[in-house]
Amino acid sequence: MRQEVSKSTFPLEARDISVVLGGVKVLEVPSLQVVPDEVLVVIGPNGSGKTTLLLTLAGLLRPASGTILYQGQAVNGKTEMLKLHRRLAVVFQEPLLLNSTVWDNVTLGLRLRGVNKEEIKTRANKWLERFGIASLAGRQAKTLSGGEAKRTSLARAFALQPDILFLDEAFNGLDSHSRQSMIEDFESVLRETRITTIMVTHDSNEALGLAHRVLVLMDGHIRQIGTREEVFSNPVDEQVAEFVGVENIIDGVVALNQGGIVTVQVGKDAVEAVSDYTHGEKVSLCIRPEEITLAGSRASSSARNSFAGAITRVVSFGALSRVEIDCGFPLVALITKRSAEEMNLDKGKPIYASFKATGVHVIKR
Amino acid sequence: MNLIIEGIVQAFWLLVHGDPTVLKVALLSILVSGSATILSLIVGVPLGVYLGLARFPGRRFLVSLVNTGMGSPPVVVGLIVTIFLWRAGPLGALHLLYTPSAMVIAQFVIALPVVAGFTMASVQQLDPKLRLQIISLGASQLQMVWLLLKESRLPLLAAIMAGFGSVISEVGASMMVGGNITGQTRVMTTAIVGEVSRGQFALAIALSILLMLLVYLVNLALTIIQQRSKPR
Numbered sequence: 001m002r003q004e005v006s007k008s009t010f011p012l013e014a015r016d017i018s019v020v021l022g023g024v025k026v027l028e029v030p031s032l033q034v035v036p037d038e039v040l041v042v043i044g045p046n047g048s049g050k051t052t053l054l055l056t057l058a059g060l061l062r063p064a065s066g067t068i069l070y071q072g073q074a075v076n077g078k079t080e081m082l083k084l085h086r087r088l089a090v091v092f093q094e095p096l097l098l099n100s101t102v103w104d105n106v107t108l109g110l111r112l113r114g115v116n117k118e119e120i121k122t123r124a125n126k127w128l129e130r131f132g133i134a135s136l137a138g139r140q141a142k143t144l145s146g147g148e149a150k151r152t153s154l155a156r157a158f159a160l161q162p163d164i165l166f167l168d169e170a171f172n173g174l175d176s177h178s179r180q181s182m183i184e185d186f187e188s189v190l191r192e193t194r195i196t197t198i199m200v201t202h203d204s205n206e207a208l209g210l211a212h213r214v215l216v217l218m219d220g221h222i223r224q225i226g227t228r229e230e231v232f233s234n235p236v237d238e239q240v241a242e243f244v245g246v247e248n249i250i251d252g253v254v255a256l257n258q259g260g261i262v263t264v265q266v267g268k269d270a271v272e273a274v275s276d277y278t279h280g281e282k283v284s285l286c287i288r289p290e291e292i293t294l295a296g297s298r299a300s301s302s303a304r305n306s307f308a309g310a311i312t313r314v315v316s317f318g319a320l321s322r323v324e325i326d327c328g329f330p331l332v333a334l335i336t337k338r339s340a341e342e343m344n345l346d347k348g349k350p351i352y353a354s355f356k357a358t359g360v361h362v363i364k365r
Numbered sequence: 366m367n368l369i370i371e372g373i374v375q376a377f378w379l380l381v382h383g384d385p386t387v388l389k390v391a392l393l394s395i396l397v398s399g400s401a402t403i404l405s406l407i408v409g410v411p412l413g414v415y416l417g418l419a420r421f422p423g424r425r426f427l428v429s430l431v432n433t434g435m436g437s438p439p440v441v442v443g444l445i446v447t448i449f450l451w452r453a454g455p456l457g458a459l460h461l462l463y464t465p466s467a468m469v470i471a472q473f474v475i476a477l478p479v480v481a482g483f484t485m486a487s488v489q490q491l492d493p494k495l496r497l498q499i500i501s502l503g504a505s506q507l508q509m510v511w512l513l514l515k516e517s518r519l520p521l522l523a524a525i526m527a528g529f530g531s532v533i534s535e536v537g538a539s540m541m542v543g544g545n546i547t548g549q550t551r552v553m554t555t556a557i558v559g560e561v562s563r564g565q566f567a568l569a570i571a572l573s574i575l576l577m578l579l580v581y582l583v584n585l586a587l588t589i590i591q592q593r594s595k596p597r
Binding site (some may be wrong): 055058078082085086087088089090092094096098099108109112113156160166 | 423494495497498500501502503504505506508510515516
């Protein structure tokens with residue numbers, strides 16, 4: 001049973017954390033609050049300190065200074081640390097199974113936490129079933145495939161019914177097919193259980209459909225934290241923009257699906273995209289800014305989507321220009337600086353923005 | 366050539382008829398080396414785990430001491446233990462010199478760094494993240510150490526084999542602290558040395574065969590355990 005958290009306290013909070021590894025300060029977080037029931041996705045380039053942040057929040061890495069608070073209580077001594085560890089679950093990139101059977105591995109945490117035998121049996125069976133590995137219960141962990149081992153480590157984590165779930169690049173190192181099916185299983189389980197989750201990934205597209213908030217970590221500092229839309233549509237700086245890549249995320253509802261081409265209602269406008277989602281499903285449309293072409297007049301082309309709007313901002317960096325447009329919904333286009341100059345793009349200028357149906361990535365909300 | 370054949374024939378005769386001298390010597394060997402190995406496991410395994418996992422100032426120095434100890438010559442250990450147990454030495458009042466207890470102490474000192482060193486190596490070969498995973502599953506310090514030892518059980522058996530092997534075959538220290546007293550502190554290795562120096566090859570060969578057999582059986586048993594628990 002998950003405990004009700006009083007409104008004044010966060011499940012997890014970090015204050016003035018700094019982590020020093022090998023004499024180098026690798027992480028500095030003045031303040032971070034994890035909100036109850038949220039999925040917080042931590043993204044950032046390799047070496048930005050994501051794993052360090054996760055380990056520190058999970059009480060697995062001692063910060064050089066600062067405090068971690070679990071449900072409003074500072075976690076200091078060994079006893080409190082053990083108490084914290086017994087309320088959370090961590091899934092690493094490697095499955096990290098012990099040399100024993102799948103059943104032993106899935107029940108290990110429960111046994112360590114002193115859960116009674118009946119309860120262990122019920123929970124282990126439930127989660128083995130849920131992750132489709134019930135038939136493997138008696139197998140030696142060392143004989144499992146990569147995907148099976150990962151499912152075992154996920155079942156082990158969920159069986160703990162943790163207050164907070166941590167995932168560190170948990171879906172890395174799998175082939176694309178098993179990775180996809182695993183992410184789908186994981187997403188549906190997470191939607192059901194609504195466990196407060198902190199997940200680290202270097203892939204900004206991973207679990208985007210799940211993220212309530214996105215935290216961008218760079219060089220050991222939190223560059224930006226906010227809703228998915230905030231971070232992806234309004235990156236605080238170019239580095240973040242460059243990293244997140246997808247700058248256009250537009251929420252809509254599927255109005256129609258005709259042979260794999262969906263029409264998604266976005267406010268008063270309709271956007272066409274390639275997808276299998278059906279009528280009534282709430283989706284987010286992801287369009288990379290480089291997929292959007294701009295024209296002074298409505299030209300006929302193969303692009304299925306064309307919208308009239310006005311330029312709200314033009315920012316140039318290097319050989320590229322980033323053009324922000326309001327066409328009923330905000331759009332960001334990335335074009336060469338030369339095109340921007342030739343077309344004389346400036347704030348307030350009316351413009352037509354077009355993109356192909358195949359340039360839209362549809363994810364479920 | 367005759368000497369060898371005669372020796373082997375006599376040796377088999379002694380073994381088949383269960384010569385009391387041979388049996389007594391063999392039994393004491395097992396008793397002394399077995400106790401020393403068990404004691405070295407009791408101290409050496411926790412020490413190896415600690416050196417392998419903990420980080421503290423001076424750790425490297427201790428690790429280098431253990432590594433040196435793994436190759437220390439038994440005669441030197443024998444000399445040191447003898448000095449300690451000498452009548453006028455620091456532990457002279459215990460009157461342990463030239464007793465089986467003194468031999469256990471000396472063999473314990475020889476086996477300890479071997480067991481500690483092998484244990485250290487076996488816990489260090491585990492993925493460092495496994496520790497974090499075990500802690501995050503809610504293991505107390507003691508539970509974690511137990512799980513890590515269980516996880517490294519295969520190389521740990523090597524620690525037992527190496528520890529026992531290093532003392533059952535050792536002669537210098539046992540000779541020095543035990544004195545090779547017939548019926549009291551004679552073990553197989555010291556008996557072999559003694560018999561050969563007196564030209565009694567038959568007894569020496571018989572004891573050698575028995576010693577080899579013993580080492581083989583102990584290692585066979587441990588190997589069976591090791592290979593059985595090996596992942597398929």
